[in-house]
Every structure is written in C-alpha cells, then in structure tokens.
Amino acid sequence: MTGGLRIGVLGPLTVSADGQPIVVSAGRLRTTLAVLALSAGRPVPPDQLADAVWGERLPSHPRRALTVYLTRLRKLLGSDAIRTEPWGYVLAITPGDVDALEFTGLLDGAAADADAEQDRLRRALALWRGEPFQDLPSTWQLQVEATRLAERRWTAVERRLGLDLATRPAAELIAELTELTTRHPVREGLWAHLMTALYRSGRQADALAAYQRLYRALADELGVQPGPEVQAVHRRILSGELAPEESVRPAAPTPRQLPAGAGSFTGRADALAQMTDIATDPGPDPIVLAIAGPAGVGKTALALHWAHRAADRFGDGQLYADLRGFDPANPPITPGDVLSGFLSALGVSAARIPADPQAQAALYRSRLAGRRMLVVLDNARDADQVRPLLPGTPGCAVVVTSRNELTGLIAYDGAQLLTLDVLAPDEAYRLLARRLGRARAEAEPEAVTEIIDRCGRLPLALGIVAARAAARPSFPVAALAAELAQSPRRLDALAGGDLVTDLRAVFACSYRTLSSAAARMFRLLGLHPGPDVSIAAAASVAAVTVAQARASLAEVARLHLLTEHTPGRYAFHDLLRAYAMELVEAEAATEREPATRRMFDHYLHSSLTAAYQVNPHRAHPPMMEADVAAGVTPESPGEAALAWLATERQVLKATLTAAVATGLDRHAVLLAWALGGFLPRSGRRGEQAETRLVALRAVERLGDRRELAWAHRGLARAHRELDRLDDAFEHLCQALALFIDLGDRAGEAHTQLSLGQIYEMRGDLEAARAQATRSLPVFREVGDTNGEALALNALGWCQAHLGDPQAGLASCEEALTLQQKTGDRYGESGTWDSLSVIHDLTGDTEQAIDCCRRALALHRESGDRYLEGQALIRLGNDQRTLGEVDGAARSFAEAVLILDDLDRPEADDARRALRDLPSQRAG
Incomplete structure (x- = not known):
C-alpha cells in the first residue's frame, strides 16, 4: 500500500x-x-x-x-x-x-x-x-x-x-498586509512591508500612522522600540527617499576581486573611450569585450585601469581570474577551477558547488542573472577556456585579455574586439618620464628616446628599465640606453610567436646588475615549477643558508624580477620565468642537475616530515631516500605541519607533476603519499583523487608491485571521499589481490579494514563487522598494534550500531588501551569519538560528554579543525540533552565558526541547533 x-x-x-x-x-x-x-x-x-x-x-x-x-x-x-x-x-x-x-x-x-x-x-x-x-x-x-x-x-x-512589492502594484498588497499585521502585531518585517506599500500607494500619512501603531504595540507588549529595519523605512518615508520602484531583494554577496591597478598607468585614452562606449551600449545580451595583443603590451594594465574606473557602474561587484593561458611553466586553469572560485565568491558554499563543470556553469549563470556584475578574465588561452565563464543574461560585462585573437569568441559569442598595440611615442615618453622623474628624463632626452625605441614601446619592458634606473639613481640614463643597444641576445617569442617585441635585452639589462649570488638565485629558480617559492625552498635550491637566500631574493625583488606577493613568498611574472628558464638551461649540467635534485629533495623530505608530524602512525609509511642531496635543508614545521602543507599545497602538486615529467617516479609516489595525509582533512577531495592517480601511474612505471598495491588502496580512499563507492571498491579489490599474492599480511589486513568502511557507507554493517573481524587476527599475527587498534575501533562501532553497545564499548576500550600504549594520539582521538557516540546510544550522556571532550582536546592538538567542529556539534547536542543550554550554545557557536571557515555544510547543522536553543530555554 x-x-x-x-x-x-x-x-x-x-x-x-x-x-x-x-x-x-x-x-x-x-x-x-x-x-x-x-x-x-x-x-x-x-x-x-x-x-x-x-x-x-x-x-x-x-x-x-x-x-x-x-x-x-x-x-x-x-x-x-x-x-x-x-x-x-x-x-x-x-x-x-x-x-x-x-x-x-x-x-x-x-x-x-x-x-x-x-x-x-x-x-x-x-x-x-x-x-x-x-x-x-x-x-x-x-x-x-x-x-x-x-x-x-x-x-x-x-x-x-x-x-x-518589487513586481506588483503596491496597492494590491495593502489588504493582505493589514490583515497579517493585525494577526501578528509584533512581526516587524510585516510592518515594514505595510509601511512601504502604503507609501508607494501615495498614502504617506497612513504609512507613518502604521509606524506609530507598531511603536505602541512593541512598547506595550515587549517594552522595546522598533528595530533598525523598520526605523530605516520610517526615516526614508519622512525624507522621501523610498522610491516607488525600489527592489526589496536581500543583499547578495558583493565580491570585489579586482587586483590593484598599475600606479604608473599612462595614456590609452582612445582605448579607454572605446571600452566605455562598448560597455554602455545597451543590448539583449551580456557585454563581452576582448582585448587582444602581444605579451607585455599592457592588456592587463588597461583592463584593470578601466575596470576600477567603471566599478561604480556594476553595483553587484567584480570578479577576477588569471586564466594562465600562456604561462610557460603551468597549464592553463580549467574553467571548472575558475567557476568554483567564482561561485564561492558569489556565496555558494563548497559543499553545494556541483562537481560537473556544466552544472557549475549553469549555477554560475543563475547567480549572475539579474545582477550588474563586471567579470575580468585575464590571460585567456582561447575561446573554449572563456566560453563557460560568460554570463547568460544582460546587465553584466566581461573583459577578456589574451595574446590570442579569440576569433571564436567574436564570431560565435558576439564579443567586441579591441586590438591593443604598443604605446604611442608620446605615451611611452610620459610613462618613462613619470617613473624616472621628469627632471631626469628632460636632462637626457636622446637617451630616453633610445630606451623607448629599444623597448619597442612595450609598457612591461619600459617598467623594468625604469625600475632598474630608479634603483640606481646615480647611473646616467645614457648608460642604460647603451646597455640595451649593446646586448646581442633577445628573448624568443612565446606562445606561437605572438610577441612583436623582444624582451631579452630588457631582462638581461636588469639581470646583469644583480650581485653574483642574486643572479645565481634568479637563474636557478627557473627550475622551480611554481606558482611561488618560499625562502627556505629557495635556499635549498641554491644550496645556501636561509639568511643568504633572503638577501638574494630581496635584491632580485627590488628590481622587479621577482614579486614578493606575500611575506616570504616570491613569484615570477610569466615572461621573467621564461627568461630565467632560458638562463638555467644554458647553465652547465654540473650546476643545473644538482640544483634540480636539491629542489625535489627539499620538497620530498620536507613534505614527508610534515606528513609524519601530522600523523606519525599512518599506515604504510614510505621508505625515505637514504641520503638527502648536499646543500638541502628540509623544513620541519612541527606543530605547524598542517599549516605548512596548506601553504605549500599548490607547490607540492606542481612538484609532483614535474617529478613525473622528469622521470623521478619514486619522488612522485612519496610526494603523493605526503599530500594524501593532508588533502582529505582540508576538504580537497578532487585533488586527492588527482594526486593518487598520478601516484598510481608513477608506481606502475616503477614496477614495484607492493607499492602498486598501496597506490590502489590510496586511490580507493580518494574515491571514497568523493562518494564513488563502486570505484573505491574496485581499487580495494585490486589492492587486496596484490597483497595476497605478495604474502603481505599487513597490507591485506589494512585493505580488508578499508573494505569494511565501504560496506559501512553502503549501510551493510554486518559486512563491515565481518571485515573488521577478519582483519583483527591478521594485525595481531604481524604485530601491527596500530592496525589492531583501528580494527577494534571499527568492530566496536559496528557492534554498537548492530544492537550490542556493551560489546562495542569493550572493543573500543581495548583499542584505546593499545593506542595510548603506542602513543597514537590521532588514532586515539577517533576512538574517543566512537566511545562518545556509543555512550549516547546507551543513554549515558554524561559519559558521552566526557569522551567527546577527550576527543576534542586531541583534535585540537593535531590541528584537525574539521573533526574538531564535528566533535563540538556532538558535545553541544549532549549538553542540550542535560539542560546545559549555555554550554551547548558555546559549543554550537564555536562549531559554526570552525565549519564556516572550512566551508563545510555541517556548519548549517550547528547553526540550526544554535538557533533552536532560545526556544528550548524559554520552554
């Protein structure tokens, strides 16, 4: 039925x-x-x-x-x-x-x-x-x-x-609002709507009288005055500021993502006027403006300068993304990655962002519908990279910069094209004079003109020369011009020859002013995969002390050959990276090859150390290389290990990719293992799958069947985190077959335990219990105490939820004893979590709270903020059960802060629990 x-x-x-x-x-x-x-x-x-x-x-x-x-x-x-x-x-x-x-x-x-x-x-x-x-x-x-x-x-x-009120005549709503305010005399939102409807219907006196009725009702019943929303409506009625057509949609997030514009921006009056004309021409479709031109011509500077000037036209905010279309060391950013960032800026939590790029694009277009938003897409590779990022309705404007002509975007998406050429001579002169100082430029006009000619009137090239001149105020401008004229080499064109001006002489002119140590640092960083480098890593690459590395990096940054974008971290502009890469390729192999090995060794040993510090009892600790290359000083972040991994995440991923490309498969496998302990905690489930897949391919080339088994198990965990349970199950079966064939009993037991997790997630607790039971004697047989404790904890959880909580308590308490004996604090935290839940099942709330607090302390000690937030929610629920409403409120509030910061959906659970507490207190 x-x-x-x-x-x-x-x-x-x-x-x-x-x-x-x-x-x-x-x-x-x-x-x-x-x-x-x-x-x-x-x-x-x-x-x-x-x-x-x-x-x-x-x-x-x-x-x-x-x-x-x-x-x-x-x-x-x-x-x-x-x-x-x-x-x-x-x-x-x-x-x-x-x-x-x-x-x-x-x-x-x-x-x-x-x-x-x-x-x-x-x-x-x-x-x-x-x-x-x-x-x-x-x-x-x-x-x-x-x-x-x-x-x-x-x-x-x-x-x-x-x-x-925003879509219908206000007079049609007055009767309904009058009835509702009569039935609910202290709901201030209803009164604000009634006052607005009366005012928009030409009944200002009635609107003001409604405010007085609310004022008396609140004073008589609650002893309070109207809140700020109603007071604001009252003030605007009195001042006549409440427009009849005013929308009452709630405020949406207003992103302001534009980077700072170039402080020395000069000229481009015609281009700016053309952009303004295009952007203000109304039409049925979104405005798309493509700025095309060679590298270094100032496309980004123009786009940002205009965007800042036009920002007030787009009251709903500005979005910005560097698409890295022509980055010589990194692949272009995928539209999906950009959409994830844009959706987050538009108020969509990470848990609600779809995994499918087409669904992301659809949600993005929905979020922009009806809004006036400016979107700047910098350094696009082609139309396909841009098209998913275009809004679908009018009101928005998109500015795209690219070395590519983007003919597909123009032909099929209605984009307007603005082709940007080099600066006009007078604009180039004003730019250089402004940077040099007018007196200095006027004192040597011929030299200034020569520099402009040698730089091809490219803004980037002029800026680099000007920075070098400003750093050496005693140098005559003519000396700089002579160096440009005498240089025999030129920077080759990038990205298919779309560069019309050679920059190598400009870069070499600045480079030759560096001290020998700083110049060597600049060259060797051409080996680094990016996107940025820390002082410690640079020290290992160059085999110098941290103090020496800091001094060299500061010298390079002063001449704008590197940018210190955050304290202690340095990044290349893409053209300067290309120049550094050329220099290091010309370096003798006796310098280049050891530096390459030092770079990989630095990140390998530092990341493995951090991974061990995060969880020293993790299954299958990899064998570190016996020797670290001479000159490498690996980092040991200690208590800051999680923060270190978070900061270096992008660099470690790039290093992993570079290791595979270089043929250092052992480094790749170990780097993936180090990242595998961090990425799930940080909620980066997709990246976990990506790195595990790279590890699988690398280990297949190594031919190490034991490592291949562990790689399948690691990839299974990544699939499990993404709720791809069938894929996870398949990889675990492959791992199990390999472990059995190899006679690796420990690996076999860990894989059985992992299969139990899949069964549990599928709702088959009997099968999960069977897997834990099957793995337990194997762990004991091989003397793997930490594995034995994990199996006991899993077994206890299943026993309790299958109706035998006393057996579950006994198993988990046995696990706890083993973990405390071995010092496995991370495993212990998980067992305290299990004990807390089981005591809840038995109705022993006070014991559940005690266990939860013990787990909470260990989560805080390990820096696992996600598990900390989860434990706080459980603690708050138990405190509420015991009537400890104030304590529950503190727990829920702290959980909201943590989980919101991690952008986890569980924050909503904590928020609802917190919101419900006042009614419970009143009851």
Whole structure:
C-alpha cells in the first residue's frame, strides 16, 4: 500500500495512498507516523523515536510499545512501509511526499535560484493548512520542530511579500498586509512591508500612522522600540527617499576581486573611450569585450585601469581570474577551477558547488542573472577556456585579455574586439618620464628616446628599465640606453610567436646588475615549477643558508624580477620565468642537475616530515631516500605541519607533476603519499583523487608491485571521499589481490579494514563487522598494534550500531588501551569519538560528554579543525540533552565558526541547533 503514500503535518495530520485517505486514529500512533515521516527514508533511532512520541512520560518498556505501534502502522500502510535497520526505523517514503519536507526543500531551492524564487515561495506557502502537528499529542521535540517550521514559514511569507512589492502594484498588497499585521502585531518585517506599500500607494500619512501603531504595540507588549529595519523605512518615508520602484531583494554577496591597478598607468585614452562606449551600449545580451595583443603590451594594465574606473557602474561587484593561458611553466586553469572560485565568491558554499563543470556553469549563470556584475578574465588561452565563464543574461560585462585573437569568441559569442598595440611615442615618453622623474628624463632626452625605441614601446619592458634606473639613481640614463643597444641576445617569442617585441635585452639589462649570488638565485629558480617559492625552498635550491637566500631574493625583488606577493613568498611574472628558464638551461649540467635534485629533495623530505608530524602512525609509511642531496635543508614545521602543507599545497602538486615529467617516479609516489595525509582533512577531495592517480601511474612505471598495491588502496580512499563507492571498491579489490599474492599480511589486513568502511557507507554493517573481524587476527599475527587498534575501533562501532553497545564499548576500550600504549594520539582521538557516540546510544550522556571532550582536546592538538567542529556539534547536542543550554550554545557557536571557515555544510547543522536553543530555554 506504500505506493503513492503522502503525509501532511502542516496542519491536521493527513495520510493518503494513491490519493485515497487512510485513517490513523490513535494519538500516539499518529505521532509515531509523523516523526518517521519527518525523517523520510532515513533511520530514526528507537530512543529518539520514543522521546518524540512520549517525551518525559516514557512507558516502562518504550521499545516494546514502539513495536506495537509499528506493527499497527504496517497493517495500515503495508508490510514493507516501515523497515527495521541497524540504525533504527525507516519509513519508505521520499521527502517530496511529506509536506513539511517539501516545504523546506522548496525554500532551499528558492534561495539558490533567484529566477524561480517567487514561484517556489508561493508553492511552499500553499502547503500550509494550519499549525504544524496541531492535532497530535504535544511533546518537547515536536514543539521544537513546530517552532522551527513556523519561523521558516513567516520568514518565507515576508520574503514573498517583499518580492511581490518589487513586481506588483503596491496597492494590491495593502489588504493582505493589514490583515497579517493585525494577526501578528509584533512581526516587524510585516510592518515594514505595510509601511512601504502604503507609501508607494501615495498614502504617506497612513504609512507613518502604521509606524506609530507598531511603536505602541512593541512598547506595550515587549517594552522595546522598533528595530533598525523598520526605523530605516520610517526615516526614508519622512525624507522621501523610498522610491516607488525600489527592489526589496536581500543583499547578495558583493565580491570585489579586482587586483590593484598599475600606479604608473599612462595614456590609452582612445582605448579607454572605446571600452566605455562598448560597455554602455545597451543590448539583449551580456557585454563581452576582448582585448587582444602581444605579451607585455599592457592588456592587463588597461583592463584593470578601466575596470576600477567603471566599478561604480556594476553595483553587484567584480570578479577576477588569471586564466594562465600562456604561462610557460603551468597549464592553463580549467574553467571548472575558475567557476568554483567564482561561485564561492558569489556565496555558494563548497559543499553545494556541483562537481560537473556544466552544472557549475549553469549555477554560475543563475547567480549572475539579474545582477550588474563586471567579470575580468585575464590571460585567456582561447575561446573554449572563456566560453563557460560568460554570463547568460544582460546587465553584466566581461573583459577578456589574451595574446590570442579569440576569433571564436567574436564570431560565435558576439564579443567586441579591441586590438591593443604598443604605446604611442608620446605615451611611452610620459610613462618613462613619470617613473624616472621628469627632471631626469628632460636632462637626457636622446637617451630616453633610445630606451623607448629599444623597448619597442612595450609598457612591461619600459617598467623594468625604469625600475632598474630608479634603483640606481646615480647611473646616467645614457648608460642604460647603451646597455640595451649593446646586448646581442633577445628573448624568443612565446606562445606561437605572438610577441612583436623582444624582451631579452630588457631582462638581461636588469639581470646583469644583480650581485653574483642574486643572479645565481634568479637563474636557478627557473627550475622551480611554481606558482611561488618560499625562502627556505629557495635556499635549498641554491644550496645556501636561509639568511643568504633572503638577501638574494630581496635584491632580485627590488628590481622587479621577482614579486614578493606575500611575506616570504616570491613569484615570477610569466615572461621573467621564461627568461630565467632560458638562463638555467644554458647553465652547465654540473650546476643545473644538482640544483634540480636539491629542489625535489627539499620538497620530498620536507613534505614527508610534515606528513609524519601530522600523523606519525599512518599506515604504510614510505621508505625515505637514504641520503638527502648536499646543500638541502628540509623544513620541519612541527606543530605547524598542517599549516605548512596548506601553504605549500599548490607547490607540492606542481612538484609532483614535474617529478613525473622528469622521470623521478619514486619522488612522485612519496610526494603523493605526503599530500594524501593532508588533502582529505582540508576538504580537497578532487585533488586527492588527482594526486593518487598520478601516484598510481608513477608506481606502475616503477614496477614495484607492493607499492602498486598501496597506490590502489590510496586511490580507493580518494574515491571514497568523493562518494564513488563502486570505484573505491574496485581499487580495494585490486589492492587486496596484490597483497595476497605478495604474502603481505599487513597490507591485506589494512585493505580488508578499508573494505569494511565501504560496506559501512553502503549501510551493510554486518559486512563491515565481518571485515573488521577478519582483519583483527591478521594485525595481531604481524604485530601491527596500530592496525589492531583501528580494527577494534571499527568492530566496536559496528557492534554498537548492530544492537550490542556493551560489546562495542569493550572493543573500543581495548583499542584505546593499545593506542595510548603506542602513543597514537590521532588514532586515539577517533576512538574517543566512537566511545562518545556509543555512550549516547546507551543513554549515558554524561559519559558521552566526557569522551567527546577527550576527543576534542586531541583534535585540537593535531590541528584537525574539521573533526574538531564535528566533535563540538556532538558535545553541544549532549549538553542540550542535560539542560546545559549555555554550554551547548558555546559549543554550537564555536562549531559554526570552525565549519564556516572550512566551508563545510555541517556548519548549517550547528547553526540550526544554535538557533533552536532560545526556544528550548524559554520552554
């Protein structure tokens, strides 16, 4: 009978199947069904269900009473309507078949889709037939849920009315708003809408009188004054500032991502005027402006200068991305990576950003619909890289810079083309004179003219020469011009010959002024894969002390051959990187090859050290290379290991790729292992899969079957993090077959334990318990105490959730003893977590809190903020159970801060729990 089952709780309880009503008469039976419906398809633990049905008046045998109720419900709804699972009882129904869940789903969808928001709000509000659970026996849990639903209802009502005010004549809404404010005299949002509607209908006096009625009502009932929103509407009515057509959409995130413009920007008046004309020409499509030209011609400077000047035209903000289309050392950024960053800036949490690039692009276009946003896409490689980043509706403008002509973007996407040439002679002179100082330029006009000619009037080249001149104020300008004239070499064209001016002489002129140590540092950093380098890493590459490296880097940065973009970290401009790469390629092999090995060794040993410091008991510690290259000083970040890995993440990924390209497969495998301990903690699940795949390919080339087995296991974990359970299962099976064939009992046991995690995630706890049970004697046989503890913890978890919490406690306590004996603090934290959950299952809340606090202390010690946030939510729930409302509020608030900072969806759980506490305190 469960086909077509639908349940309504937003008013009197209604139950139907295939449109035919079903009578559920008994009060507690109705409550049982309502609570199961609110979890639609998810298990409800027996204790939680009993609390919701009876509250504090539990029968002497609540589980026996529940069994009776469930049997009666199965007779009414069908034998398969309610399943009994290890985690609890499941009503076989979807969220869309329960009006309360359909209501919240529509509200969540409305918040994510501005175009459909008004329609979804109307549909959601139409589901209400009265007060939630109004004919059910009241318990504390139902009261809390009813309060939550009612608050969301009135928030939706106010939002719907605000949208109606923006799209309908205000006079049509006055009657509804008058009725609502009469029924709800202290809901200030309704009064703000009523005042706005009256004012926009030409009834200013009535709007002001409405404010006075609210003022008296709040004073009489609550002893307070109207809040800032209503006061702001009142002030704007008095001043006449409330425009009839004013939109009442809530404020959306307003990103301001534009980098600083060039302080020495000069000229380009015609180009600026043309850009303004294009951007202000109204049309049915978004404005797309493509700025094309050779490298170094000033495309980025022009785009940013104009963007800053035009920012006030785009009140909803500015987005910026360097697409790295012609970076000589790194591949172009994929549109998916850019979209992820843009969506985050537009207020979409990481957990809600789709994995599919097409879905990302669709969500991005939805977020930009109806907004006035400026998007700057710098250094694009081709039209395909840009096209997914274009808005879909008018109101936005996109500025794209590229060495490529982007003919596809012009032909098929309606882009306007602005081809940027070198500076006009007078513009080049003004630029150089401004940087040199007018007096110095006027004193040697011929030399200035020669420099302009030798630099081909390219702004980047002129800027480098000017920086060198400014750093050597005693040098005559003529000496700089002579050096440019005498240089026999030129920088080859990049990216298919789109450079029209040779920059090698310009770079060489600055380079030759460096001290020998700084010049050597500049050359050797051409070996570095980027995107930036720390002082410590540069010291190892050059085989010098950190103090010497710091001095050399500072000297190079003063001449703008490197940029210190954050304290202690340096990055190349792409053309300067190309020049450094050319120089180091010409270096003798006796200098270049050891420096290359030092670079790889620095990152290998530093990252392995950091990985060990994060978790010294992690399975399968790799064998480090016996010797570290002479001159390398690996970093040992200690307590800051997690922070170090986070800072170096992009560099380590680039180094991993470079190691594979260089044929250093052993380095690649070990680097991937080091990253594998960090990336899951930081929530970078996609990158974890990427690095593990690289490791798998590298180890296949090595021909090491044992490492191949571990590589399959590592890739399985990455797939598990992405919820690709079938892929994870397949790789674990391959790993298990290899371990068995090799006779590697420890590897076999770890893989069995990992298979148990897959079974658990699939909901098959019996199979998960079997895997833990199977691995346990193997760990004992090979003397792997840490593995034995992990197996015991997994076994205890399964036992407890399969209905034997006492056995689960015994297994986890045995695991804890072993971990404390070996000093495995990270493993211990996980076991304390398990013990906390199991004590909750047994109803021993005080013991659960104690275990949770122990886990929390260890999470903080290890720096694992995600697990810290999870533990805080559990602690808050237990504190709330014991009535420690203030303590629960502190725990939830701290969890919100941590999980928001990590952009984890669990922050919403903590936020809801925190929001519900006041109503519980009042109760």
